[in-house]
Amino acid sequence: MSAVRVRGLRKRYGTHEAVRGIDFDIRAGEVFGLLGPNGAGKTTTVEILEGYRDRDGGEVEVLGEDPQRAGGPWRERVGVVLQSSSLYPLLTVRESLRLFGGYYARPRDAAEVIEIVGLGEKADDYVRTLSGGQKRRLDLGLALVGNPELIFLDEPTTGFDPGARRTAWETIRNLRSLGTTILLTTHYLDEAEQLADRVAVLRDGEIVREGSPAELTGGSGETEIRYRLNGDDVVERTADPTLRLNELTGAALARGERLEGLEVRRPTLEEIYLELTGE
Amino acid sequence: MRLFFHEVRAQQRLFWRNREAAFFTFFLPVIFFLIFGAVYGNDYIKKEHVKGSHFLEAGMIGYGVAATCFAGLAISMVVRREAGILKRVRATPLPPLAYVGAVLASTFVVFLIEAAIIILIGRFLFSVGVPNRLLSLLAVLVLGAVCFAAMGLGITGLVRSSEGSSAVINAVYLPMAIISGTFFTPKNYPGFLKAIANVLPLTHFTKLTRDVMLHDAHFWADGSAIAVVALWGAIGLVGAIRGFTWQPRSA
Ligand SMILES: Nc1ncnc2c1ncn2[C@@H]1O[C@H](COP(=O)(O)OP(=O)(O)OP(=O)(O)O)[C@@H](O)[C@H]1O
Ligand SMILES: [Mg+2]
Numbered sequence: 001m002s003a004v005r006v007r008g009l010r011k012r013y014g015t016h017e018a019v020r021g022i023d024f025d026i027r028a029g030e031v032f033g034l035l036g037p038n039g040a041g042k043t044t045t046v047e048i049l050e051g052y053r054d055r056d057g058g059e060v061e062v063l064g065e066d067p068q069r070a071g072g073p074w075r076e077r078v079g080v081v082l083q084s085s086s087l088y089p090l091l092t093v094r095e096s097l098r099l100f101g102g103y104y105a106r107p108r109d110a111a112e113v114i115e116i117v118g119l120g121e122k123a124d125d126y127v128r129t130l131s132g133g134q135k136r137r138l139d140l141g142l143a144l145v146g147n148p149e150l151i152f153l154d155e156p157t158t159g160f161d162p163g164a165r166r167t168a169w170e171t172i173r174n175l176r177s178l179g180t181t182i183l184l185t186t187h188y189l190d191e192a193e194q195l196a197d198r199v200a201v202l203r204d205g206e207i208v209r210e211g212s213p214a215e216l217t218g219g220s221g222e223t224e225i226r227y228r229l230n231g232d233d234v235v236e237r238t239a240d241p242t243l244r245l246n247e248l249t250g251a252a253l254a255r256g257e258r259l260e261g262l263e264v265r266r267p268t269l270e271e272i273y274l275e276l277t278g279e
Numbered sequence: 280m281r282l283f284f285h286e287v288r289a290q291q292r293l294f295w296r297n298r299e300a301a302f303f304t305f306f307l308p309v310i311f312f313l314i315f316g317a318v319y320g321n322d323y324i325k326k327e328h329v330k331g332s333h334f335l336e337a338g339m340i341g342y343g344v345a346a347t348c349f350a351g352l353a354i355s356m357v358v359r360r361e362a363g364i365l366k367r368v369r370a371t372p373l374p375p376l377a378y379v380g381a382v383l384a385s386t387f388v389v390f391l392i393e394a395a396i397i398i399l400i401g402r403f404l405f406s407v408g409v410p411n412r413l414l415s416l417l418a419v420l421v422l423g424a425v426c427f428a429a430m431g432l433g434i435t436g437l438v439r440s441s442e443g444s445s446a447v448i449n450a451v452y453l454p455m456a457i458i459s460g461t462f463f464t465p466k467n468y469p470g471f472l473k474a475i476a477n478v479l480p481l482t483h484f485t486k487l488t489r490d491v492m493l494h495d496a497h498f499w500a501d502g503s504a505i506a507v508v509a510l511w512g513a514i515g516l517v518g519a520i521r522g523f524t525w526q527p528r529s530a
Binding site for chain 1: 282285289292293296297359362363364366367369370371372373374526
C-alpha cells in the first residue's frame with residue numbers, strides 16, 4: 001500500500017513554476033529521500049504533502065486523504081519537521097515535548113523522546129539556551145512525540161555535528177524498523193545513501209531520476225579505475241571492469257611491474273547526483 | 280476541553296516567563312497608576328467632577344486593556360508567526376480555534392489580574408472605594424477584552440516582520456491611550472483632538488469603565504459607547520479573518 005501517492009503535481013509562484021508535474025509513490029514503511037539543489041522544489045513538495053500549501057494541479061494522497069482538506073484525525077498520524085526550527089524559546093525541552101505531546105491521543109512519553117533524540121543533559125534547559133543543532137534535535141523530537149505513522153523531515157540534520165548525525169540516523173533507522181514511513185529531504189548524499197530505500201532527484205521542479213541508491217549508482221554502468229603509470233595518475237572508466245583489470249594487471253605483471261595506487265570504484269551517489277543536477 | 284485547558288496553562292506559563300513583555304503589558308499600567316496617582320491623585324478634576332485618583336483608576340484599566348489585550352497580544356502573535364511557531368502548531372491535531380481561544384483566555388486572565396491589582400492599589404493607597412457593581416464591571420471588562428483582542432489579532436495582518444511589530448503597534452496604541460484620555464481628561468484637549476478621541480474605542484471603553492466604577496452605572500447604561508467599542512471590535516474581527524495568518528510573512 002502507498003502511504004503517499006503523487007501524480008502530476010504542479011505548483012506555481014506568480015509566473016515561476018516551482019514544481020512541474022511530478023509523480024512518485026512512497027510505500028508504507030519505507031524511507032524515501034528527496035534530493036535536489038537549492039530551489040529545486042523540495043520544500044514546496046513536502047509542504048504540499050503536509051497540507052500547508054495548495055497545489056495548482058495534479059493529485060495528492062497522503063495516508064488516503066487529500067492533505068488540502070484533511071483534519072485533526074489525519075494530523076494525529078503525521079509528524080512534521082519544518083525546514084527552519086520552530087520552537088517556543090521560553091519553554092524547556094521537556095515542557096515543549098509535554099505541550100506538543102498533549103495535542104495527541106497516544107503520545108510518546110517525553111522522557112522517552114528526550115532519550116531518543118539525545119537531549120538528556122538539556123532536558124530542563126530553556127530552548128533559548130540550546131545550540132542550533134540541539135534545537136534541531138528537539139524539532140525532531142516534536143515530530144516523534146505524537147507517535148505518527150508517517151513523518152516528513154525537511155533537512156532534519158542540517159547543523160548537526162557528525163556524532164549527532166549518526167545518532168539521528170540511528171533514530172531514523174529505529175523508526176523505520178517500527179514501521180514508520182519517512183519522507184526525508186537532505187543535501188547530504190551520504191545520508192540519503194545510508195537511510196533511504198529509494199530516492200528521487202529533483203531539479204528545477206522535475207524528477208530527473210528515481211530509484212534505490214544502489215540502482216542509481218549501479219545504473220550508470222561505469223566503473224572507475226585509477227592507477228599510476230610512469231609517475232602519472234591515470235583515470236579510466238569502463239563498463240567491464242573485470243576484463244579491463246585483467247588486461248591492465250596482466251600487462252603490468254608481464255613487464256615485471258606493479259600497478260601503483262590501484263583503485264577500483266563505483267561512482268558514489270554524490271557523483272551521480274552532481275551529474276544529474278549539472279553542478 | 281481538556282486540550283483547551285492544557286493550552287491555557289501553557290499560554291500562562293509562556294506569558295509570565297516573557298519578562299519584558301509582561302513588564303510592558305502587565306506592570307506598566309500598574310506602575311503608571313502609582314506614579315500619576317502620586318502626582319495628581321489628590322487634585323480635584325473639575326471638568327470630570329472627580330478626584331484625580333478616581334479618574335486615573337478607570338483610566339489605567341483602559342490603558343491596561345490596550346496594553347495587554349491589544350498591543351501585547353498582537354506583538355506576541357506576530358513574533359510567534361514569524362518564528363514559525365504558529366505554523367508548527369497547525370501541523371498538530373490541536374484545532375486552530377482551540378489554540379486561538381486559549382491564547383485569548385490566557386490574555387483575559389492576565390488582564391483580570393491586572394484590573395484587580397489596580398483596584399486594590401486604588402483602595403489601599405488612594406482610598407478609592409471598591410466598585411459596587413462588580414458584575415457590571417466584569418461585563419465591561421469582558422466587552423473591552425474581546426473587542427481589543429479582536430483588534431490586536433486584526434492588526435497582525437498589517438505587520439510583516441517581528442522586528443517591525445513593536446514599532447508599528449506601539450505607534451498605534453500609545454497615542455491612542457493618550458488621546459483617549461486614560462491619563463488626562465480629554466475635556467481640556469483642543470477641538471480636533473477631542474474629535475479624534477470621540478471615535479476611538481478606548482475613549483468609550485474608559486467611559487464605560489468609569490461610569491460603572493464611579494457612578495454605579497449599569498453595564499448597559501450607555502448604549503452608544505457600547506456600540507462604538509463593539510463596532511471597533513467587529514472591524515478588528517474582519518481584519519483578523521482576512522489578515523491573520525499562521526505562516527510567516529517575511530520568509
Ligand atoms: N512562498 C514562496 N513564494 C514565492 N516563491 C517561492 C516560495 N517558496 C518557494 N519559492 C520558490 O520556489 C522554488 C522552490 O523552492 P523550495 O523552497 O521548494 O526549494 P527547495 O528545494 O526546498 O530548496 P532548499 O534546498 O534551498 O531548501 C524556488 O525558486 C523558490 O524561490
Ligand atoms: Mg527546502
